[in-house]
Amino acid sequence: MHYGLWTKFTTQAGEGQRLVDLLLEAATSLQDVSDCKQYIVSTTEQSDTVMVREIWTDQEAHAASLQLPATRQLIEQARPILLQVERVFEDRPLGGKGLV
Template sequence: MDRFGLFGKLTAKEGHGAQLAAILLEASHAMKEVSGCELYVVSTAENEPDAVMVYEVWINEEAHKASLALEATQNLIMQAKPIIAGMERISTFNPLGGKGL
């Protein structure tokens, strides 16, 4: 099966970018225990203080979908929901390999 990659952007309500980034970093730590997750990187943009980008690589799309049902993931989603102003799936992609994979 092919790997599944996802690049997304979450925008927090004004002034909550750091809080959203902290929640997503907590998610990245939780992903260390999820065998299907190969990469989960959280980034911020210098010119958008309330935007947080997440770059994910999974063994397949099913592993990604399954992760959304995990209790830890659901708890973090509930924490983040009140401060999210918008979400954008920038791209899905097929990771072929490279450093870190």
């Protein structure tokens, strides 16, 4: 069974696009991580709010990804511009288009 995660990031005023760029870099860094099934970065009507949808093989794989050097570096770059990081919810994706 897969592990899914939706996270809402709120940045300081005017920093939304900078965070999008960092998160898209994170998505690129995960291209060869087979345990990462999906990492989608989305914007909202609020320019300083960014959403990330992740699907992993399991919760442990997600936790391990937070220790990867590229991930650690991107977290450090993002930290100064973040006001809030909210784990909206966790779920158990079962299947469908795009999830094998």
